[in-house]
Amino acid sequence: METAGKRRRLAAYLLLSAAFLLFLGLSLASGSMTLKPGEILSALLGKDDGAGAQVILRLRLPRALAAALLGGALSVSGYLLQTFFGNPVAGPYVLGISSGAKLTVSIVMVFALQRLGALSFPLMMAAAFAGSMAVTLLILLFSGRSRSMATLLVVGLMVGNICSAVTDFFVTFADEAGVANLHAWSQGSFSGVSRENLLRIAPVILAALIAVRLLAKPISAYRLGETYAASMGVNVRAFRTALIALSSLLSACVTALTGPISFVGVAVPQLSRMLLGSSAPEAMIPGTFLLGAVFCMGCDLIARTAFAPTELAVSTVTAFFGAPVVIALMLRRSARREEA
Amino acid sequence: MEKTARLALVDLSVGYGGRAVVQGINVSAEAGEIVTLIGPNGAGKSTVLKTVCRRLRPLSGRVELSGEDAHAMTARQAAARMAVLLTRQPAPDLITCFEVAALGRYPHTGRLGRLTQEDRDIVEESLRQAGAWEIRQSDFSRISDGQRQRVLLARALCQQPEVLLLDEPTTFLDLGGKIALMEVLHALAKERGVSIVLTLHETELAREISDKVLCLKGGRVHALGTPEQVFTPGNMEELFDLPQGVYTPGRGIRLRMGHTKEGEG
Numbered sequence: 314m315e316t317a318g319k320r321r322r323l324a325a326y327l328l329l330s331a332a333f334l335l336f337l338g339l340s341l342a343s344g345s346m347t348l349k350p351g352e353i354l355s356a357l358l359g360k361d362d363g364a365g366a367q368v369i370l371r372l373r374l375p376r377a378l379a380a381a382l383l384g385g386a387l388s389v390s391g392y393l394l395q396t397f398f399g400n401p402v403a404g405p406y407v408l409g410i411s412s413g414a415k416l417t418v419s420i421v422m423v424f425a426l427q428r429l430g431a432l433s434f435p436l437m438m439a440a441a442f443a444g445s446m447a448v449t450l451l452i453l454l455f456s457g458r459s460r461s462m463a464t465l466l467v468v469g470l471m472v473g474n475i476c477s478a479v480t481d482f483f484v485t486f487a488d489e490a491g492v493a494n495l496h497a498w499s500q501g502s503f504s505g506v507s508r509e510n511l512l513r514i515a516p517v518i519l520a521a522l523i524a525v526r527l528l529a530k531p532i533s534a535y536r537l538g539e540t541y542a543a544s545m546g547v548n549v550r551a552f553r554t555a556l557i558a559l560s561s562l563l564s565a566c567v568t569a570l571t572g573p574i575s576f577v578g579v580a581v582p583q584l585s586r587m588l589l590g591s592s593a594p595e596a597m598i599p600g601t602f603l604l605g606a607v608f609c610m611g612c613d614l615i616a617r618t619a620f621a622p623t624e625l626a627v628s629t630v631t632a633f634f635g636a637p638v639v640i641a642l643m644l645r646r647s648a649r650r651e652e653a
Numbered sequence: 654m655e656k657t658a659r660l661a662l663v664d665l666s667v668g669y670g671g672r673a674v675v676q677g678i679n680v681s682a683e684a685g686e687i688v689t690l691i692g693p694n695g696a697g698k699s700t701v702l703k704t705v706c707r708r709l710r711p712l713s714g715r716v717e718l719s720g721e722d723a724h725a726m727t728a729r730q731a732a733a734r735m736a737v738l739l740t741r742q743p744a745p746d747l748i749t750c751f752e753v754a755a756l757g758r759y760p761h762t763g764r765l766g767r768l769t770q771e772d773r774d775i776v777e778e779s780l781r782q783a784g785a786w787e788i789r790q791s792d793f794s795r796i797s798d799g800q801r802q803r804v805l806l807a808r809a810l811c812q813q814p815e816v817l818l819l820d821e822p823t824t825f826l827d828l829g830g831k832i833a834l835m836e837v838l839h840a841l842a843k844e845r846g847v848s849i850v851l852t853l854h855e856t857e858l859a860r861e862i863s864d865k866v867l868c869l870k871g872g873r874v875h876a877l878g879t880p881e882q883v884f885t886p887g888n889m890e891e892l893f894d895l896p897q898g899v900y901t902p903g904r905g906i907r908l909r910m911g912h913t914k915e916g917e918g
Contacts, residue, residue, distance in 0.1 A: 318749075529765065529766065530759070530766030533756060534756050534759050537745060537753070540739060543707070544735075544736065544737040545732050545757060545759040545760065545812065546727075546733070546759045548727065591747050593748070
């Protein structure tokens with residue numbers, strides 16, 4: 314069985330890697346200017362510096378890599394939240410955590426643009442992290458330790474709506490230039506991620522992922538619930554603190570750069586569990602990251618090309634694929650309850 | 654003697670939010686001893702166990718593991734000495750029974766939790782001992798409650814504890830399962846020297862397996878002694894508020910058929 318399980322995981326990783334390369338290739342090739350594989354290759358290798366190469370290196374490659382890196386980070390953030398709440402419908406968007414980051418970033422954006430004229434990257438990150446943490450703690454306060462999916466969803470929905478309402482309030486009263494900037498960002502898009510910001514955020518995400526990997530052992534034990542985990546040697550308080558901090562950090566990284574992106578964090582961990590056939594964190598952490606990368610790259614590709622030249626908000630596409638997963642989870646859980 | 658006991662409850666008072674549920678408990682378990690907690694519903698058996706396993710802080714008094722304060726230890730230090738089997742079963746899916754049992758190696762493995770060959774051997778031995786080796790490849794969420802209980806017991810054995818706590822371990826088991834579990838526990842105590850503390854509803858089983866029986870009622874220790882001392886008609890009638898003549902040692906319960914229940918007729 315052990316070998317059968319390993320073989321399945323290997324197959325899943327191979328499949329995901331292949332999908333990753335496929336979507337990356339498609340992302341580089343398609344758009345207003347369609348490029349052939351040969352042209353892409355020579356552009357990537359630096360042998361060509363024509364208009365096509367410029368489009369690839371300046372626009373399409375950073376955008377595809379941003380979708381992959383941030384999509385992966387968002388998915389792992391969702392996985393940590395699901396572990397934390399012991400609840401499969403938890404996710405940074407569904408629980409309003411992305412909206413919290415959106416709110417704090419909007420406030421900082423409006424004030425920074427008025428006072429400083431520009432918004433520094435560390436300031437934006439700090440604002441996003443503070444917003445994410447604040448909402449996570451708020452939800453914890455309201456929902457307690459309720460294991461009910463409905464309670465968590467309703468609390469998340471309400472908190473998210475409150476945050477969005479306050480954001481709208483600020484947007485309404487902000488000055489014209491600020492609003493244009495804010496409005497594009499608050500819709501959620503990978504298009505605004507600059508190469509510089511991508512290079513700045515990558516080490517943060519990498520460090521967070523390494524920290525998550527180091528938590529694999531307690532995450533594994535935590536699958537049996539808090540009491541069993543504690544009785545087997547998990548320092549529950551430190552572990553739970555690490556879970557929320559890392560989850561908030563990862564989703565803050567994404568929201569700061571792209572704005573809120575819906576349903577990725579909740580759907581991808583569930584899909585990767587099914588794909589891997591295992592809930593073991595050693596498999597789930599890389600699997601969830603990879604699937605999240607593939608998922609977001611694919612969704613961004615659709616958002617960009619489906620109705621070109623009009624571009625869809627990426628959340629429109631991620632919601633289209635992600636929301637049904639949440640519905641399926643709810644139905645399956647209630648079916649199981651009736652069975653029991 | 655109390656200094657050397659594997660597990661000692663010293664002047665222990667337990668409860669929630671400062672309100673005592675049971676007060677003044679003094680009992681110890683030596684290596685290989687089985688101590689059973691009995692008493693009516695709500696007498697605080699589970700609260701005592703929760704305090705011993707460090708879920709709850711004692712209101713006063715101490716829980717000692719070989720003379721050391723259990724509540725002053727780190728989770729990992731305590732887990733290397735004491736394992737727990739809870740009444741409520743967790744239900745994670747997409748995890749095999751082998752993996753669940755192997756989680757019990759937690760206090761003994763390194764930072765990444767990798768299993769060595771020695772760890773794997775211990776997991777196998779524990780699964781065999783708990784009677785769960787045959788289902789090691791099954792998904793934990795797709796087996797019966799009784800089987801799940803065995804896997805969780807195997808997990809506790811993987812911790813190689815000196816003290817094993819079990820909160821109503823017979824809840825999900827049929828008669829055959831109950832007897833098999835009692836035999837496993839007895840072997841653990843007598844062959845491995847594990848000290849076992851458990852709560853039980855079945856007085857017949859408690860009589861058979863226990864070295865000491867702690868009776869709880871009305872917020873205090875009602876009686877403490879060997880099964881012979883405790884399972885007397887007088888004590889049991891008092892403990893469970895039974896009508897006279899219902900409890901007969903040796904025969905267990907004798908129902909008084911034909912006796913009209915209150916509220917009927």
